[in-house]
Amino acid sequence: MTRITAFKTKYAPPLILGGILLLIWQLAADAVNMGHILPGPLQILQRTWELREALILHHMPSTLLTILCGWLLSVLIGTGLAVLMHFSRHIEAMLHHALIVTQTIPVMCISPLFVLWLGYTMGARLIAVVLSTFYAITLNTFDGLQETDTKKKELMRTYGANRLQIFLRLEAPSALPKLFTALKMTIPWAVVDAAVAEWLGATQGLGYFSKRMISKMDGAAVFAPLLILSVLALLGMAVLELAERKAAGYRSEL
Amino acid sequence: MLCFEHVSFTYPGSEDAIFRDFSLRAEKGGFISVIGESGSGKTTLFRLLNGLEQPQEGSITIDGTPIPEKKNFASYMPQQDLLFPWLSVEQNVMLPMTIRKQPKELCRKKALEMLKKVGLAGWEKRYPRELSGGMRQRVSFARTLCAGGELLLLDEPFSALDSITRISLQEWLRDQWNHLEKTILFITHDVEEAVFLSEKILVLTGRPVTGLTEFEVPLPRERTREMLLRPDIAELKEQLIALLRSEATE
Ligand SMILES: Nc1ncnc2c1ncn2[C@@H]1O[C@H](COP(=O)(O)OP(=O)(O)OP(=O)(O)O)[C@@H](O)[C@H]1O
Ligand SMILES: [Mg+2]
Numbered sequence: 075m076t077r078i079t080a081f082k083t084k085y086a087p088p089l090i091l092g093g094i095l096l097l098i099w100q101l102a103a104d105a106v107n108m109g110h111i112l113p114g115p116l117q118i119l120q121r122t123w124e125l126r127e128a129l130i131l132h133h134m135p136s137t138l139l140t141i142l143c144g145w146l147l148s149v150l151i152g153t154g155l156a157v158l159m160h161f162s163r164h165i166e167a168m169l170h171h172a173l174i175v176t177q178t179i180p181v182m183c184i185s186p187l188f189v190l191w192l193g194y195t196m197g198a199r200l201i202a203v204v205l206s207t208f209y210a211i212t213l214n215t216f217d218g219l220q221e222t223d224t225k226k227k228e229l230m231r232t233y234g235a236n237r238l239q240i241f242l243r244l245e246a247p248s249a250l251p252k253l254f255t256a257l258k259m260t261i262p263w264a265v266v267d268a269a270v271a272e273w274l275g276a277t278q279g280l281g282y283f284s285k286r287m288i289s290k291m292d293g294a295a296v297f298a299p300l301l302i303l304s305v306l307a308l309l310g311m312a313v314l315e316l317a318e319r320k321a322a323g324y325r326s327e328l
Numbered sequence: 329m330l331c332f333e334h335v336s337f338t339y340p341g342s343e344d345a346i347f348r349d350f351s352l353r354a355e356k357g358g359f360i361s362v363i364g365e366s367g368s369g370k371t372t373l374f375r376l377l378n379g380l381e382q383p384q385e386g387s388i389t390i391d392g393t394p395i396p397e398k399k400n401f402a403s404y405m406p407q408q409d410l411l412f413p414w415l416s417v418e419q420n421v422m423l424p425m426t427i428r429k430q431p432k433e434l435c436r437k438k439a440l441e442m443l444k445k446v447g448l449a450g451w452e453k454r455y456p457r458e459l460s461g462g463m464r465q466r467v468s469f470a471r472t473l474c475a476g477g478e479l480l481l482l483d484e485p486f487s488a489l490d491s492i493t494r495i496s497l498q499e500w501l502r503d504q505w506n507h508l509e510k511t512i513l514f515i516t517h518d519v520e521e522a523v524f525l526s527e528k529i530l531v532l533t534g535r536p537v538t539g540l541t542e543f544e545v546p547l548p549r550e551r552t553r554e555m556l557l558r559p560d561i562a563e564l565k566e567q568l569i570a571l572l573r574s575e576a577t578e
Contacts, residue, residue, distance in 0.1 A: 225410055232378045232404045233424040233475055243423075247414045324413035327457055 113294035121294035122301055129283065129302055137268055137279040138306065140196060144203025145264040151204060152211025153253065159212070160219040160245070173209055181206045182270055189275030199271035206267040207260040214256035218249025223328070251325035254318040261310040265303050330354040330377075330479065330511070335386035337376060345536040346372045347383070352530070352540060354513070356478075359505050361514045361522035363568070364532035365576050370515045371407075373532075374481045377513075378404045390479075403477035407484045409468040411456040417443065417467055418452035424475035435474075442470040445504070462493040469501075473508075480512045487517065495553070498524055506549060519568045523547075524556060531571055541571060 096115045103114030113121070122129065155173070159166040181202050188198040222245045230240050272281030280299035287295035332352040338345045346369040354360055364370050375381040376388060379395060388395045395401075403424075411420050421439040426432070443452055446466040456464055465485055472480060485501075486494045502525055505512055516522050522529050529543040543564060547555055555561065 223410070225406060225408065226412070228380055229404070229406060229410050230427070231380065232402075233427045234400065235427045239427055243427075244412070247412070250414075322414075324457070327413035 110291045110293045113297060117294045118297040118301060121292075122298040125295060125298050129280065129299055133278060133280050133283045133299065134302060134306075136276075137272065137281065137303070140199045140203065140268040140271065140279065141264050141306070143196070144200045144268060145207060145260065147200060148204045148207040148260065148264070149211055149257070152208040152256070153215050155208070155212045156215035156219060156249075157241075159216050161241075166216075173212065176205065177209050179205070181267060182274075185271055185274045188271075194275050194277055198275055199268060202271040202274075203264050203267045207263050210259050210263075211253070211256040214252045214259075215249055218252030219245050221252075222248040248328060250322045251318075251328065254314065254322050258311060258314050258318075261314060262307045265307040265310070269300075269303055329356060329391055331387075331389045331392075332376075333387050333389070335376070335383045335388060337372065337381065337383045339372075339381075347376075348534075348536040348538050350386070350537055350539065354511070354528075356511050357509070358528055359502075359512045359514065359526045361516055361526040361529045362532065363516055363519065363522050363529060363572065364537075365572060366517070368532050368535065368575075369537045370532065371483055374404060374483055374513070374515065377479075377481060378402050400475070401477050402479040402481055403472045403475035404481045405468055405472040405483065405485055407487060409456075409464040411464055411467060411471075413456055415455075416452065417448065417454050417456065417459070420456065420467060421452075421471045421474055423471060438474060439470070442473050443467075445473070446470045447500075460493075461489050462497060465489065465497060466500075469504075478510055480510050482512060482514045484515050484517065486521070494521075499553070501525065502551065519565050519572070520556065522568070523561060523565055524551070524553065529568065531568065531575070533571075533575055543568065 100114040100116060103109070103112050103117070106112050109117055155169065159169055184205075185198070185202045188201045192198040192201075226244055226248075227240055230244055235243070269279075269281030269284070272279035273285045276282040280303055284296050284299045287293075287298075330353070332350055335347050335350045336345060337347045362370050362373065372381065376383055377395070382396075390398050390401055411417075412423070415423070418436065418439050421442055422435040425435040425438060440449070440452060443449055446469055448463060448466055448470070451459070451463070456467070459467065469485070472482075486497050489497065498521060514522070514525060516525075523545055526545055529545060531541045531543070533539050533541055545564065546560055
C-alpha cells in the first residue's frame with residue numbers, strides 16, 4: 075500500500091507530465107508531417123532502434139569516455155581548488171576573480187581553439203568538459219568547507235585536534251552534502267558539453283553522429299543519439315542519488 | 329586547585345571588557361555551579377579555561393601550573409550536544425581518544441565502558457538521529473568523560489531539555505559525580521538546579537565581572553529532591569534569586 079502511495083506522489087506526476095508533452099509532440103509532428111525536420115517521439119524511437127548497433131557499440135563508448143574522464147578530472151580539479159582556497163586566504167583572494175573570469179567564457183565559442191591546439195583529440199574535448207563543470211564543484215565544496223559549524227570546530231580544538239584532523243574528520247564530512255549537490259548539478263553539463271565538443275571536433279561519438287545526420291536531413295537520426303545522451307545523464311543522476319543517500323544522508327542534521 | 333588571578337579579558341575587536349581584575353579559587357574534587365545572568369560571561373569563563381581564549385592580563389593556573397602548559401586537564405561539554413551525525417554513537421564517544429591517536433581497540437573498549445556508565449549499553453552502533461534529546465546529552469557526556477580531563481566543564485548541558493528529562497538527568501549526574509573522581513564546574517541559569525547539584529555556588533557579579541559571591545550548599549553527598557523543601561535550602565534559593573535580581577537591575 076505504501077509503495078503505491080509512494081508511486082502516486084513521487085513518480086506519477088512526472089510520468090503524467092512527460093506523457094502529455096510527448097503526446098502533444100507526436101500529434102504536432104503527425105499534423106506537420108515533415109519527418110526529416112520534425113520527427114515525433116515514435117519515429118525517434120524507431121530510428122534509435124534501427125541505428126542501435128552503430129550508436130551503442132560504435133559511438134557511445136567514446137562519448138562515455140569523454141564524459142567520465144572529463145567529469146572525474148573536473149571533480150579532482152574542483153575539489154582540489156576548493157581545499158586550497160579553504161586552507162589559504164591568499165590563494166582564495168588570488169583565485170576568486172580568476173575563476174569567475176573562466177566562467178564568463180562561452181565554452182562553445184572557445185572549443186574550436188582547443189581543436190586547433192590539440193587536433194581532433196580527446197584532450198581538446200576534455201578541456202571543454204572541465205571548463206564547463208569544475209567551477210560549480212569548486213564553489214559548492216568551498217562553501218561547504220567554510221560553513222562548517224564553528225562550535226564543532228572549537229570542540230575539536232578542546233580535544234587537541236590539529237588543523238589536518240579538523241579538516242579530515244569534521245570539515246570534509248560537513249562539506250560532503252554540498253559536494254554531492256555540485257556533482258548532481260554538473261553531470262548533465264558534462265554530458266551536454268561532451269556532445270558539444272564532439273560537434274566541434276571529433277570523428278566519432280554521439281555528438282558527432284548527430285551533427286552528421288543534420289547534413290543528411292535525417293531528423294529522427296539527429297535525435298536518436300540525443301535520446302541516448304539523455305538516458306546516460308539520467309542514469310548518472312540515479313547512481314549519484316543512490317551514492318548520496320548512502321554516504322551523505324545527514325545533510326539535514328548539519 | 330584552580331586559580332584565576334587578576335584576570336582581565338576583552339574579546340578581540342570588542343570594546344567592552346568581560347572580566348576585569350577577576351580572581352577565583354576552587355578546590356579539587358568539588359561540584360561547583362556557576363550562575364549569573366545571561367551575557368554575564370559564564371561561557372567566556374569556560375573558554376578561558378579550555379584555552380579557546382587567552383586573557384589579556386592575569387594568570388590562570390591549575391596546581392600552580394599556568395594553563396597553556398597543561399594538556400588535557402579540562403574536558404568541555406557544550407550546551408548543544410554537537411554530536412557528529414555521520415558517526416555512530418560509539419564513534420562519537422571515541423572521538424576525543426582517536427584524535428590523540430590512541431589504539432582503536434582501547435578507544436572502543438573505553439567508549440563501551442562509558443556508554444554503559446551513562447546507561448546506553450547496546451546503543452553503540454546507532455546514529456545520533458535515532459536518539460532522543462536526553463540520550464544525545466548522555467552520549468555527549470560520555471564523550472566528555474572520554475576526553476579524560478580531571479576537570480569537567482559543563483555548559484548548561486540540560487537547558488535544552490524538557491523538565492522531566494531534565495530532572496532525571498540532574499539526579500543521574502549527581503549520582504555519576506558521587507562515583508567519579510572528578511571536579512565539575514557546572515554553568516546554569518537555574519537556581520534550583522544549582523542548589524540540587526552542587527556543593528558550592530558561585531555567582532558572577534558586576535559588569536564587567538570583577539568578582540563573585542560564594543555560597544555553600546548545606547546538603548549531604550547523597551541527596552534527594554525532597555531536601556530542596558527544607559527551610560534553610562528555601563532561604564538559600566531566595567538569597568540567590570535576590571542577588572541575581574539586583575545584578576540584573578544594575
Ligand atoms: N566571540 C565573541 N566575540 C565578541 N563578544 C562575545 C563573543 N562571545 C561572547 N561575547 C560577548 O561576551 C559577553 C559574555 O558572553 P558569554 O557567552 O560568556 O555569556 P554567558 O554568561 O554564557 O551568557 P548565557 O547565559 O546567555 O549563555 C556577551 O555580552 C557576549 O555578547
Ligand atoms: Mg553561555
